């Protein structure tokens with residue numbers, strides 16, 4: 261199943277934020293799948309369109325600090341969103357990323373839309389538990405940490421979803437496999453002491469957020485920026501031809517570290533910013549071809565399918581007019597086979 265959440269797209273420019281995040285990744289991906297000759301004849305069998313239903317305060321508090329959530333849900337969330345979208349500097353001053361006079365909608369609405377969009381990840385997980393597979397056209401805010409959002413990520417939809425399912429005894433154990441170009445550092449930080457959630461992140465070795473050479477500072481304390489995932493696979497610059505082999509090794513390590521226990525669900529963060537045509541400067545140190553991007557996601561899909569584990573996918577990072585091809589390419593490879601009578 262492919263999941264689309266209605267009316268939760270919110271162009272940041274409407275709120276005075278000058279960051280050109282393109283929402284057409286969702287629509288272009290969906291249009292490409294719809295255009296497939298066989299899939300176009302049975303849309304109702306693979307497309308689920310859900311109404312937005314925002315995460316509640318109670319759900320968010322299982323992952324984030326109350327101080328942050330209360331500020332986020334307040335009448336004026338401008339200051340905390342300034343940290344998330346990086347338009348407030350260390351001294352509390354606004355930079356050119358936020359121009360109040362260009363805003364034509366209230367900032368509170370942006371929070372509501374983001375929380376509604378984020379809750380799509382939970383619907384995707386529930387759908388995957390029922391049907392083995394769901395690909396959400398959105399989600400994947402993996403930089404949001406316990407103390408608050410960062411790196412354009414408002415709340416960690418992956419972990420809010422997992423912990424909600426755990427609280428209702430729908431699942432016990434989950435894995436999060438993160439294929440975005442940037443390390444899933446928020447996910448790693450929040451799950452440091454959580455034995456029920458294992459994480460794997462394959463990402464650029466250098467760049468933001470840093471994988472530092474040492475986890476400890478000069479005083480022997482854990483550096484704030486270093487939060488290890490269960491399995492981290494830093495990919496050196498220029499090592500694209502080894503990427504798939506590195507990923508295979510990482511998956512094997514994850515299996516070993518799980519002690520052979522299968523998870524009840526796996527969330528896959530299908531970031532398209534490792535794609536060579538991505539335009540974000542901070543993702544430039546990893547340049548996979550379109551074929552490599554599609555192969556990487558297919559590798560994870562086949563590995564999990566062989567284990568017979570429910571799989572929920574989110575899109576995460578991807579900046580530029582061609583990134584939708586990564587998501588669409590994967591879906592066009594797997595969806596026709598999933599719709600074939602033999603797979604029913």
Ligand SMILES: [Zn+2]
Pocket residue numbers: 440441442531533543576577578
């Ligand atoms: Zn990214």
